[in-house]
Amino acid sequence: MNTDPLQKKRVVIVGLxxxxxxxxxxxxxxxxxxxxxxDPDHVELSNLHRQILxxxxxxxxGKAVVIATRLKKLNKNCQINPIVEHINEKNANMLLAGHDVxxxxxxxxxxxxxxxxxxxxLGIPLVIAGALGFGGQxxxxxxxxxxxxxxxxxxxxxxxxxxxxxxxxxxxxxxFTAGYQAKETLAILRxxxxxxxxxxxxxxxxxDRERRVDVxxxxxxxxxxxxxxxxxxxxxxxxFW
Amino acid sequence: xxxxxxxxxxxxxxxGGKDIVQIEGQSVREVIENLEAAHPGLKTKLCDDEGNxxxxxxxxxxxxxxxxxDKMETQLKHGDELSIIPAIAGGCFK
Numbered sequence: 001m002n003t004d005p006l007q008k009k010r011v012v013i014v015g016l017x018x019x020x021x022x023x024x025x026x027x028x029x030x031x032x033x034x035x036x037x038x039d040p041d042h043v044e045l046s047n048l049h050r051q052i053l054x055x056x057x058x059x060x061x062g063k064a065v066v067i068a069t070r071l072k073k074l075n076k077n078c079q080i081n082p083i084v085e086h087i088n089e090k091n092a093n094m095l096l097a098g099h100d101v102x103x104x105x106x107x108x109x110x111x112x113x114x115x116x117x118x119x120x121x122l123g124i125p126l127v128i129a130g131a132l133g134f135g136g137q138x139x140x141x142x143x144x145x146x147x148x149x150x151x152x153x154x155x156x157x158x159x160x161x162x163x164x165x166x167x168x169x170x171x172x173x174x175x176f177t178a179g180y181q182a183k184e185t186l187a188i189l190r191x192x193x194x195x196x197x198x199x200x201x202x203x204x205x206x207x208d209r210e211r212r213v214d215v216x217x218x219x220x221x222x223x224x225x226x227x228x229x230x231x232x233x234x235x236x237x238x239x240f241w
Numbered sequence: 242x243x244x245x246x247x248x249x250x251x252x253x254x255x256x257g258g259k260d261i262v263q264i265e266g267q268s269v270r271e272v273i274e275n276l277e278a279a280h281p282g283l284k285t286k287l288c289d290d291e292g293n294x295x296x297x298x299x300x301x302x303x304x305x306x307x308x309x310x311d312k313m314e315t316q317l318k319h320g321d322e323l324s325i326i327p328a329i330a331g332g333c334f335k
Contacts, residue, residue: 109297109330130329135250137329153328154296200326204250207260213301213326216309 019105136177
């Protein structure tokens with residue numbers, strides 16, 4: 001009888017695009033059987049070159065619903081909870097609570113901050129990923145122990161980095177980045193050290209290089225610092241994905 | 242007084258594809274000004290209208306985050322390395 005502890009772990013994936021699709025596939029293939037899959041979008045033709053769980057016949061269907069079907073085909077014991085909704089300040093706590101790891105891979109910087117803030121508040125580790133053009137990035141947050149996303153990249157209130165919708169992204173970059181996100185997630189689920197806690201991992205497909213940059217907690221961080229500023233967090237949470 | 246500046250992939254359009262450039266300067270601010278002179282458009286990507294580093298970008302002098310040093314006035318010496326680390330969203334491109 002298989003008693004792999006991964007079977008009992010619960011993962012929530014926020015964003016089921018180029019990162020979330022291969023991530024979900026990798027987690028289920030590794031033995032994770034409880035996944036909450038969140039994405040408000042529907043499958044489009046332009047998704048198909050890198051969002052590996054979707055087919056042409058899925059166009060127009062909710063990504064979360066399609067992914068639930070595909071993952072069940074990989075492992076019939078999977079319990080997939082598809083949520084075709086935006087994550088926002090009203091539903092984030094409810095959607096993210098009760099999981100062992102939060103995986104974030106949306107095209108929205110606001111969603112990354114929201115997931116970060118709620119994850120830290122709930123004490124749930126996060127593995128946050130992004131990909132743009134030829135570059136990928138993965139960052140792990142172990143609440144109150146390692147730097148959170150807002151320790152590293154401060155409030156997004158006035159600034160917004162470029163997104164894939166503006167700059168595009170290479171399909172193989174999201175696949176590679178999602179693979180790294182999966183590796184990190186599985187380590188946390190198995191109780192191993194989170195290699196990227198306190199580090200930002202970056203992949204450069206143009207030079208075929210990867211780098212890790214050490215990052216530290218800020219004592220004045222609005223999310224995990226000594227005195228979180230509720231007002232700041234409230235403002236950030238109003239920027240919905 | 243050459244400083245090695247590591248350019249992240251999203252900004253390499255502005256450096257002709259170069260991932261590393263050598264720039265003169267005795268402080269982070271000077272390096273960014275000279276970076277702008279050599280590669281127009283970079284400063285706007287790195288700094289806001291008030292000349293401060295944008296909040297979704299971190300700059301490291303060697304291994305140290307300049308926010309914990311003297312920020313834009315952080316002093317540099319020949320051979321130092323500046324790394325630009327932007328927050329990267331993405332993955333759900335439609």
